[in-house]
Amino acid sequence: MEMLRLYILVAIFALFSALLIPSINAQVPEPAPAPSSDGVAIDQGIAYVLMLVALALTYIIH
Template sequence: MEVLAFRLQYFLMAIFALALLLVVPTINAQSPAPAPPPTSDGMAIDQGIAYGLMLVALLLTYIIH
């Protein structure tokens, strides 16, 4: 009878340990941080410079004619 109690106790501890192995990793699980907003890659600056150069070219063309 005593041997059966020990076997049952070890069996229940093994079941409990397996259950903890499945549950414990999810306790500290965190959702990933959201992606940062896109930063300027210099495209707006390049476009501003291009508009400025086109304006200068337009003015020079107007002045020369």
């Protein structure tokens, strides 16, 4: 009978420790870093290159 009581006590302790210990050391993940480029700069760079190509072609043709 004493062993059964000891097993129940150990089971209750294991249950509480399994539920409480992970919440004590739980770490909140850091937010993701902001994107370094949202694509607007790349699109604008491509547009400038295409305008320069068009200007060069217009100059060569005339």
